[in-house]
Amino acid sequence: MADVATATPKSLTSAPLASPKLVRNKSTLPASTGGCINASFGCNHIEEFHKAGENSFKTLRERYEEIIQVIRDKHPIVLQTCLNTKNVAITVLRPTFLCVQCPFIYSEEARKSHLDVKKHSFCCKVVNSRNGTLYCSNCEDYVYDPLFETIRLDNGRKRKFDEFSEDSRSVPPNSTHVPCRAIGLRGLYNMGNTCFMSAVIQSLLHNPLVKSFFLTDGHKTGELCEHDNCLSCSLDEIFTEFFSLEKTEGYGAVTLLMNSWKTAEAQNSELAGYKQQDAHEYMQFLINALHVTNGSLTSDCHCFFHETFYGCLRSDVICDKCNNKTTTDDPFLDLSLDLRTSQLKKKLNGENSKGAANESSMRLEECLKYYTSKEKLAAVDYTCKKCATQGVSTKQFTLLQLPPVLSIHLKRFSHLKDKSSKVTTPVKFPLVLDMMPYTTLYHSPETFTETSSSTTNGKTNGTTSDSSTGYSALLSQPREHWSPKLLSYDLATVIVHKGEMNSGHYVNYSREGKQWFLFDDSKVVLATEAEVLRAEAYILTYVVSDVGKWVAEDEGDGDD
Amino acid sequence: MPADEKKKSAETTKPTITDEDLFHIAIPIFDDALFNVIQEIVSDVHISEKKLRMQSAAIQAEAVALTSAQPSTPSSANPSSATKPTAPPIATAPPAGQFNTTAATYDNGKVTLKGNPLKLQRENLCPCCKLPRLMFPIVGTGSRVPEEVNREYCKLHPFIKKPGHDIYGNPFPVDTGKTTKKEREALRKIERQEKDNTPGSADTGTADAESTAGDPGVKKLMAGGKGATYVPWQTCPSCKRSLLITKFAQHLEKCLGIGGRMSRTTAAARLSGLNGSVAGSTQGSRVGTPTPSQANGKRDAEPDSDKEDGPPKKKARKEKKEKKEKDKVTIKLFNKNGKADASKRLPKSSALNDKDKSRTDRESSQKRDRDGSGIDDAPAKKLKVKKDANSALPSITASAQ
Ligand SMILES: [Zn+2]
Ligand SMILES: [Zn+2]
Ligand SMILES: [Zn+2]
Ligand SMILES: [Zn+2]
Ligand SMILES: [Zn+2]
Ligand SMILES: [Zn+2]
Ligand SMILES: [Zn+2]
Ligand SMILES: [Zn+2]
Numbered sequence: 001m002a003d004v005a006t007a008t009p010k011s012l013t014s015a016p017l018a019s020p021k022l023v024r025n026k027s028t029l030p031a032s033t034g035g036c037i038n039a040s041f042g043c044n045h046i047e048e049f050h051k052a053g054e055n056s057f058k059t060l061r062e063r064y065e066e067i068i069q070v071i072r073d074k075h076p077i078v079l080q081t082c083l084n085t086k087n088v089a090i091t092v093l094r095p096t097f098l099c100v101q102c103p104f105i106y107s108e109e110a111r112k113s114h115l116d117v118k119k120h121s122f123c124c125k126v127v128n129s130r131n132g133t134l135y136c137s138n139c140e141d142y143v144y145d146p147l148f149e150t151i152r153l154d155n156g157r158k159r160k161f162d163e164f165s166e167d168s169r170s171v172p173p174n175s176t177h178v179p180c181r182a183i184g185l186r187g188l189y190n191m192g193n194t195c196f197m198s199a200v201i202q203s204l205l206h207n208p209l210v211k212s213f214f215l216t217d218g219h220k221t222g223e224l225c226e227h228d229n230c231l232s233c234s235l236d237e238i239f240t241e242f243f244s245l246e247k248t249e250g251y252g253a254v255t256l257l258m259n260s261w262k263t264a265e266a267q268n269s270e271l272a273g274y275k276q277q278d279a280h281e282y283m284q285f286l287i288n289a290l291h292v293t294n295g296s297l298t299s300d301c302h303c304f305f306h307e308t309f310y311g312c313l314r315s316d317v318i319c320d321k322c323n324n325k326t327t328t329d330d331p332f333l334d335l336s337l338d339l340r341t342s343q344l345k346k347k348l349n350g351e352n353s354k355g356a357a358n359e360s361s362m363r364l365e366e367c368l369k370y371y372t373s374k375e376k377l378a379a380v381d382y383t384c385k386k387c388a389t390q391g392v393s394t395k396q397f398t399l400l401q402l403p404p405v406l407s408i409h410l411k412r413f414s415h416l417k418d419k420s421s422k423v424t425t426p427v428k429f430p431l432v433l434d435m436m437p438y439t440t441l442y443h444s445p446e447t448f449t450e451t452s453s454s455t456t457n458g459k460t461n462g463t464t465s466d467s468s469t470g471y472s473a474l475l476s477q478p479r480e481h482w483s484p485k486l487l488s489y490d491l492a493t494v495i496v497h498k499g500e501m502n503s504g505h506y507v508n509y510s511r512e513g514k515q516w517f518l519f520d521d522s523k524v525v526l527a528t529e530a531e532v533l534r535a536e537a538y539i540l541t542y543v544v545s546d547v548g549k550w551v552a553e554d555e556g557d558g559d560d
Numbered sequence: 561m562p563a564d565e566k567k568k569s570a571e572t573t574k575p576t577i578t579d580e581d582l583f584h585i586a587i588p589i590f591d592d593a594l595f596n597v598i599q600e601i602v603s604d605v606h607i608s609e610k611k612l613r614m615q616s617a618a619i620q621a622e623a624v625a626l627t628s629a630q631p632s633t634p635s636s637a638n639p640s641s642a643t644k645p646t647a648p649p650i651a652t653a654p655p656a657g658q659f660n661t662t663a664a665t666y667d668n669g670k671v672t673l674k675g676n677p678l679k680l681q682r683e684n685l686c687p688c689c690k691l692p693r694l695m696f697p698i699v700g701t702g703s704r705v706p707e708e709v710n711r712e713y714c715k716l717h718p719f720i721k722k723p724g725h726d727i728y729g730n731p732f733p734v735d736t737g738k739t740t741k742k743e744r745e746a747l748r749k750i751e752r753q754e755k756d757n758t759p760g761s762a763d764t765g766t767a768d769a770e771s772t773a774g775d776p777g778v779k780k781l782m783a784g785g786k787g788a789t790y791v792p793w794q795t796c797p798s799c800k801r802s803l804l805i806t807k808f809a810q811h812l813e814k815c816l817g818i819g820g821r822m823s824r825t826t827a828a829a830r831l832s833g834l835n836g837s838v839a840g841s842t843q844g845s846r847v848g849t850p851t852p853s854q855a856n857g858k859r860d861a862e863p864d865s866d867k868e869d870g871p872p873k874k875k876a877r878k879e880k881k882e883k884k885e886k887d888k889v890t891i892k893l894f895n896k897n898g899k900a901d902a903s904k905r906l907p908k909s910s911a912l913n914d915k916d917k918s919r920t921d922r923e924s925s926q927k928r929d930r931d932g933s934g935i936d937d938a939p940a941k942k943l944k945v946k947k948d949a950n951s952a953l954p955s956i957t958a959s960a961q
Contacts (some may be wrong), residue, residue: 035620036687093592180716192809248728248785252805274813
């Protein structure tokens, strides 16, 4: 790396500097995304390749694409096996380097002599089987060429590169100047027991998909909206305020509160009224209302909110006597996980309880495992349709479809007959969550092989490059080889309930880029990852990690 | 069968690992793991910083080209540019000619680097307003007084970490319900003193020595948010009465005539009925609603604060509201063009054609300094959960259009 010591502080570099750019639409897109010039090449040596001719540059680009795909798809053992200084293949844990100009992988020590001897200029770094940044031996530094970085960040998916031309620099002809500070980091005033609402609104404000929906005019407001007391319009108002004004103080979400109450009252919901409310209940209510004001009331609604928040839960009940299986699929808005460990142990029902949760703390993965584990249903609860007897059966939940935004609700409020109490069990949750082990696909892949082979075959024909990440390819491999990268989710927001059952307070931790913030009503402060992970979580929001992967796979159908 | 064999052979040749062996293996593994962690952190910082410098070098070169090529700045239609004197004029075509800065060469609309931007480009420029970025917070942890305080910097500063203050360096609002009138007046006095630039008053409020807040130049750079005792007044959308925001929920309940009417149990049943499609989560997930404690209710009902600073604030608020409306109008105008042809249900980003989409992604990945996670690129994309039975896989795909 270069011998320059100062770097912009983390809080600045990781801040969503480009957020204001989201205020754009189709017609003004080149203006709002452009308007900023960048160097055409990462360094003079890449530039030389470009000058040397169309073909030499094309070869370089294609080879880089290939390397990024190798990093994406290959098992870590392949990436971590390299040639050392004696040209012997060894497997290391430390970074390795894939030469861009020849097909070999080198260790850190062997890299320099290889590049010097062979006069190869570029190689790609692999750390922990990731990264792929380009190292230039002439610069003796990593270089971040606009084109190559696009390839790297797109994970090697095919794009049309011909538009990487001069017109990518164009000064906005009619852009509205959005203040640089208007990046949505503001608090919400407590209007009297409304912290439950603030916490939920903040989690929507900092959800990249919801943000994109509102800032691109996803909901038609004003005269174009035909809904009374529309909650989408109310939320749109907050988005507009937060992402276009340079204010730093809190905001009073009066319209949203009023419309929430009016809507709730129309539904005879107890959510209306001046009292401390349950954030989980309000979140469900709000997302449901957002769906109603953006979608259709038909059973199969494809509105933005359905497609972003709703997954599908499969429940299988198997009769212990005749083995008849009854399958029901239901949509879900969030997963409600039980934290009472004694209950969970009971549910495990004689299953190997070694390593099961101790009373003091639990891991989120454990809660999910319990949620999707087999459960014995008592005879009274089940009458088999096939053998027509009331008998013992086994029930199991699995996740048939996962939404891009996965909300997990931890049942911290327990209500047993006459006694209500708060469950304070600490739950350890990860920053990156692999959801694969809880899917129907994982638990019974056989249910997919027949139905999916017919649909996925067509897909594999057209796109060879991406098929290796598709489920068709996945199913052909043994389950042990499934990569944890396949269904990984990144933590985006944590809603925390502090204090007692009846006199608690809600706060929200949300992430923008890599920086976490704590939103406590109208206060906004920086938070550390450690602080977030220590929090007494109530609702967790995870967003699917590689959004682009799914998009690219689907685009592959139509493309070439 | 093969699995059994494998297992057997593994058992027979199972090596014995002594503690000493383990010691020799574990330490290098730990070293390597730690090395990789550090590598990744350093790499992240390097990527974001070098990209910022690279872009800044280009912005600076372009600025030189714009000022040299067009000495007579064409009057801009954008009113906000009046407050941004160093922002380059809005041009439809890139200026012609070749221009040089220390870090880059501008040649007819294209910029190439002269060398490593980390060495040659000294400061970062904001891609939006083209003003230099502050490199350190101006107060609180890690703060530094900027070298040239009187320069105009991009308004997006590094976030401030200072106890009792928010990320913009503004003091936390004081719960006016909790304090007495006397205490509030004392607080206001301190606020006024902090706002004055008289050097003597600088450390009355905060006594921390590391703070740079006393510097008059720094004060000028501060976000200038509201004081700790500021509680906005709000017009009730229903009855148009003006009241403190902290009392709004309480008022609204009376104003809308809510409360006391509903039986909790029926409401609960109705709610789960309404959310019928939300099965799986509503079932069993219904938890009782925490109700406010006595103390809470009492505190909020404290009467004395309502009248004393009503009228002036009200007026200020009104002005601000007008301003806000104006701002909002500009934004809406900006978005208007696309409204007609945008699809009814999908967000506009999904209606982009491939070319635009890929450009959007590229641009955003360049601008966002931190990357890697892919999440940052997400907003440009439309997601869809596959619903058809055939592909009943947990797959998340984009809409076809
Ligand atoms: Zn080579
Ligand atoms: Zn180079
Ligand atoms: Zn509406
Ligand atoms: Zn819907
Ligand atoms: Zn049966
Ligand atoms: Zn509260
Ligand atoms: Zn700026
Ligand atoms: Zn009213």
